[in-house]
Amino acid sequence: MMLLYRTKHAVFCHVFKPSVSFLLCHYSSSSKRTKINPNFKNPKTLSSKSLPPTSSKASISNLSPKTTLYSLLTDLVSCPNDTDTAIDSVLDCYKGELTSKLVLSVLMSYNHLGRAKTLKFFSWAGGKMDFQFDDDVIEYMVDFFGRRKLFDDIKCLLKTIVVHKGQVSSKALSICIRFLGREGRVDEALSLFDEMESVFDCKPDNLVCNNVLYVLCKKQSSEEMIDLALSIFHKIESPDTYSCSNMIVGLCRLGRFEAALEIFRKMDNVGVHPTRSAMNVLIGDLCLMSSKEGSVEKVKVTNTRRPYSILVPNMGGNRAAIQPAVEVFSAVVNSGLLPSTYVVFRLMSELCRLGNTGEALKVLRIVEEKKLTCVDEGYSIVIKALCDHRRVEEAGKLFGRMLEIGMKPKLVVYNSVISMLCKLGDLDNANGVFEIMNKNRCLPDSLTYIALTHAHCECKNWKVAYELLMEMLSLGWIPHFHTYNLVDCLLREHDQFDLSVKLERKLENQKLLKLCKEGQLDAAYEKVKLMLEKGVRLSAYARDTFKHEFQKCGKLEIAHELLEKTQRVHEPQRLTELD
8 A cells, every 4th residue: 555745846745555665756856946954053053952053164074985885875975866776776885874963963964965865865865774764864854855845745654664664763854844934734633633642652851841832822823822922831730931921922012921930930039030132022011111102090089979080191100010120120130131222221211201310220239230232222321311300319420420430422412411511500510511522522503502501591691692602603504593592681771782783684694595505595695685784794604605505506696696795895894884
């Protein structure tokens, strides 16, 4: 009796007789497929611990000519692969020396033999050994087919071994389940898992369960699949790191944080730690949940005869979610693990947003103790939050700590500290921080100048306010009308009309330069006309820039006409000033 298992790439023929043979037919050696390195140089893809990687430098020339493996490989390489009879005749003399170790060594020399000869050799060896191979051989072939997505061939191989009363290891099945899951063939992976005991007489171990949970939680997240994963998880006698981590990731994806935290707490109690990716997902998603707006809180109304509860939108997010995030962070740090930099930043930012700067400082101290590269950014986040809440002493200590240990604060840190001090009227310290900023060669921006200018205007320091605004304009930044108006009013209040005129001229010329550089020639032309009407003179640089931009567009005559008009208007004024 013969049973044929047909696949897309091959036909496996099983003849059930006392001398059973396993033949691989119609497998074209000229198949145009992408060549895959058989030496498995990337062990990360075998997270199911399927096979150890072999050396890519293995060569027939490195073997001793006296060994059976050397002669067998040499004969196979020199043998034509167009017919099976030629290979059978060459291999016939080796049938008495066949062992699982020898078969595995030949299979691992795939890069010398090629796909066709490797598979023909395996078919021949299987027939001679009645498929009574060691687990390593079966696991290698399952991985061999799985990497090439030949899942029908894997099924035929497993069924053939079962028919010949061979043993299929749980590792081989776990490899197959993982490859099926990666390709999205979840139903087939689950079917194979269900058949483990009934068909293959193999009890699922942690490795198999981990791969099934990986498929259900990471590749196919849905309520139904997660419930199935939970039922499998609860049947595992001793869940390990990967079992728990897969469940945590799957539950977080569906927003079932209570169940995920329950698993995490059980892990912590028994001394099992999650993977770094699972830890990042749990802390990150809890922070994200905390920051989401639009959540609803139940508020009880008691000032009526009959108390009742109402639902009130919580625009500040779900604050209750941040405490479990801190709890998870503390637990994993105590166990020697640390989340990714991005997750640490998210946790600190969310704590600061909620005003819980005490916890944010604790996280920052941990980051500093571990000497992580994200210390600078952590200081920036916490100092900014302290400044926003006007906690001067703590912000000052932290800022001083940054300078003391040799850190270079970013512009946002300087701006936060200067703005806080200016709002509190502490101009001496604000000017001191500004001097430190210049000494450390951190260029200020418009926010820096505006904060200092407003503070000096409040204190009626017209001279400093004027100098700051002029310096700001010389750097190319145009202040808001409110800022300019404050300084202008202050100058007029102290009878500094000349400085007021200079400030206006500087501002108008700077606006004209900005329009020219942005290519808004029509607006620039109107701006010059308006300056002419107001009696504001063009600076030499603004005049040259205006002329150059109009010349580039072929409108130099229009520019000349307007510039000559401005010159005629301002010439008498200039002569009057000289007299």
